[in-house]
Amino acid sequence: MSLLVVAEIQQGAIREASYELLAFAARIGGEVSSLVIGDAALASEFAKRGGGSTWSASDAALANYNVDGYAAAILAAVEASGADTVLISNTPVGWDVAPRVAAALDAGFVSDAFDVQDGRYRRRVFNGKLDAWVRSSAAKTVVSVQPGALPAIDNQNEGGGEVKELALELPKLRARFLETRESDAGGVDLSQADVIVSGGRGVGDPEKFPEVIQPLAEALGGAMGASRPVVDAGWLPHEYQVGSSGQVVTPKLYIAIGISGAIQHLVGMKGSNYIIAINKDPDAPIFEVAQLGVVGDLFEIVPALTSAVTAARG
Amino acid sequence: MKILVCLKQVPHQDARLDVNGDGTWIREEGIKFEINSYDTFALEEALRVKDAGEAEVVVASIGPERVSQALRTALGMGADRAVHLKDDALAGSDALGIAQALAAIAREEQPDLVFTGLMSDDGNASSVPPMLAHLLDMPHATAVVKTEHKDAGLRIERELEGGALELVEIDLPCLIAVQSGINQVRYASLKGIMAAKKKPIAAKTAADLGVAELVGAAAAKVAIEKIEPPPKGDRAEILEGTTDEIVAGLLGKIKELGLL
Numbered sequence: 001m002s003l004l005v006v007a008e009i010q011q012g013a014i015r016e017a018s019y020e021l022l023a024f025a026a027r028i029g030g031e032v033s034s035l036v037i038g039d040a041a042l043a044s045e046f047a048k049r050g051g052g053s054t055w056s057a058s059d060a061a062l063a064n065y066n067v068d069g070y071a072a073a074i075l076a077a078v079e080a081s082g083a084d085t086v087l088i089s090n091t092p093v094g095w096d097v098a099p100r101v102a103a104a105l106d107a108g109f110v111s112d113a114f115d116v117q118d119g120r121y122r123r124r125v126f127n128g129k130l131d132a133w134v135r136s137s138a139a140k141t142v143v144s145v146q147p148g149a150l151p152a153i154d155n156q157n158e159g160g161g162e163v164k165e166l167a168l169e170l171p172k173l174r175a176r177f178l179e180t181r182e183s184d185a186g187g188v189d190l191s192q193a194d195v196i197v198s199g200g201r202g203v204g205d206p207e208k209f210p211e212v213i214q215p216l217a218e219a220l221g222g223a224m225g226a227s228r229p230v231v232d233a234g235w236l237p238h239e240y241q242v243g244s245s246g247q248v249v250t251p252k253l254y255i256a257i258g259i260s261g262a263i264q265h266l267v268g269m270k271g272s273n274y275i276i277a278i279n280k281d282p283d284a285p286i287f288e289v290a291q292l293g294v295v296g297d298l299f300e301i302v303p304a305l306t307s308a309v310t311a312a313r314g
Numbered sequence: 315m316k317i318l319v320c321l322k323q324v325p326h327q328d329a330r331l332d333v334n335g336d337g338t339w340i341r342e343e344g345i346k347f348e349i350n351s352y353d354t355f356a357l358e359e360a361l362r363v364k365d366a367g368e369a370e371v372v373v374a375s376i377g378p379e380r381v382s383q384a385l386r387t388a389l390g391m392g393a394d395r396a397v398h399l400k401d402d403a404l405a406g407s408d409a410l411g412i413a414q415a416l417a418a419i420a421r422e423e424q425p426d427l428v429f430t431g432l433m434s435d436d437g438n439a440s441s442v443p444p445m446l447a448h449l450l451d452m453p454h455a456t457a458v459v460k461t462e463h464k465d466a467g468l469r470i471e472r473e474l475e476g477g478a479l480e481l482v483e484i485d486l487p488c489l490i491a492v493q494s495g496i497n498q499v500r501y502a503s504l505k506g507i508m509a510a511k512k513k514p515i516a517a518k519t520a521a522d523l524g525v526a527e528l529v530g531a532a533a534a535k536v537a538i539e540k541i542e543p544p545p546k547g548d549r550a551e552i553l554e555g556t557t558d559e560i561v562a563g564l565l566g567k568i569k570e571l572g573l574l
Binding site: 065066067068071091092095096097098099100102103104106107108109110111112120123124125126127128129130131132133134135136137138174175176177178179180181182194195201220221228229231232233234238241244245246247248252253273274275276277282283285287288289290291292293294295296300301304305308309312313 | 325327331333340351355408409410413435436437438439440441442443444445447448449452453454455456457469471472473474475476477478479480481482483484485488493494495498534535536537538539540541542543544545546547548549550551552553557558560561562563564565567568569571572573574
């Protein structure tokens with residue numbers, strides 16, 4: 001097995017997820033080489049910290065992500081290294097470029113894997129409700145790996161691998177990076193709240209947020225949050241969203257109401273000190289991260305809890 | 315301008331998910347299906363281009379007879395025509411097989427713009443759109459939360475982590491895989507549903523499209539060997555009893571945490 005790890009630069013440094021790819025590569029087993037796109041100095045750093053023989057694609061046109069340039073660089077590195085397995089993190093860069101590279105290589109593509117055993121990759125399907133074990137039978141395989149799936153490896157003491165500049169003729173760039181804009185939280189800062197009460201699709205109706213969810217949040221002196229489907233449906237503005245594309249929160253208490261627990265939501269709240277989940281579906285993935293759960297009708301339980309909290313406060 | 319929207323019909327988000335007999339997918343008998351949620355946003359984005367000027371919107375989907383319901387819904391929302399690739403030979407296709415089939419449809423249609431959803435609610439793989447773009451030799455962008463027509467291309471915003479955005483300028487023709495929430499999806503009006511009955515759905519087979527060798531289980535490079543429930547973590551302690559008893563249990567825990 002010959003593996004190519006595609007490292008990723010974010011805000012001037014190699015991402016933690018890239019070191020996690022080295023752990024994933026070690027679990028697969030085989031000879032590891034790496035590719036660092038956009039910065040020769042960081043290519044040297046990655047080579048020193050476990051990346052092995054490392055290709056650097058440092059053309060100025062690759063300083064920011066663009067699909068044509070990155071796909072060309074990865075394909076050139078696959079060719080140069082002779083790798084049969086390509087590992088890339090399932091980040092906004094990885095999910096954009098990896099399937100395209102797989103198609104260009106006529107390779108098997110495994111998306112968002114978080115485990116590998118005996119050549120079978122494990123990934124979540126049905127928004128976290130089931131797992132699939134998949135196997136590639138192709139000569140080449142491209143795997144995008146879920147960030148956080150395995151602890152990072154940082155082999156600082158192993159001595160450096162060789163760094164080589166990748167010979168690369170860039171194609172016409174038909175998608176061009178203009179700029180990055182940071183998120184605007186819009187005044188709702190959930191990071192300071194001790195208690196967050198969040199509602200999901202199970203709340204069913206935009207009017208129920210001020211009627212059912214907000215009163216419990218207020219009774220507990222906390223803040224209201226929401227899952228992505230609520231924001232997508234326009235029931236609440238984006239700034240209420242907890243999750244990988246919204247706010248990442250770590251309150252003392254997180255109450256998830258009518259939230260099934262898709263991965264993108266769990267990423268945003270699983271670091272909470274204590275999690276209570278209320279959901280009608282006993283199989284909802286949220287119960288796997290919560291410490292305390294109620295399987296039942298939120299419209300019965302939540303108002304009763306709000307009254308009890310208010311009464312207890314006197 | 316011609317716009318192709320690729321739709322997938324998936325099990326309803328509230329459908330009961332039982333593993334099938336050979337353990338490789340879910341049991342599809344007796345459950346409800348719906349248009350993949352991400353794809354409804356893709357269709358809406360296309361219909362907005364049509365509303366703003368001259369565009370023909372063609373929807374394409376792959377799957378058994380039930381998929382015609384999804385296509386009718388899309389026509390009812392305002393799409394002009396539909397292509398339904400309905401062929402048992404497609405069973406067992408991997409993402410690249412599906413992308414090959416969609417690419418064959420796109421080559422017949424020659425769209426200026428292809429809209430898809432970012433991912434499907436069943437496979438969650440986000441694989442097909444970039445593969446399709448590669449096969450069509452088009453640039454693409456995924457997780458798109460805003461599109462704006464500018465000169466000979468589009469100016470788009472991609473969603474990054476933590477709500478950050480990336481602004482990208484992309485040439486036409488191109489493929490845009492939209493993130494959910496990019497717009498507010500319309501409902502099919504009664505008038506739209508009536509009009510949809512007269513709109514054409516062209517049925518195609520893999521042979522019609524010349525992709526018989528590229529699709530199905532035999533051509534698939536990746537296969538699911540097993541589907542199973544995720545490993546159980548330290549599952550939550552579940553409070554049971556009357557509403558009063560449950561509320562007392564929750565209140566006790568909130569007090570124990572020192573939050574009351």
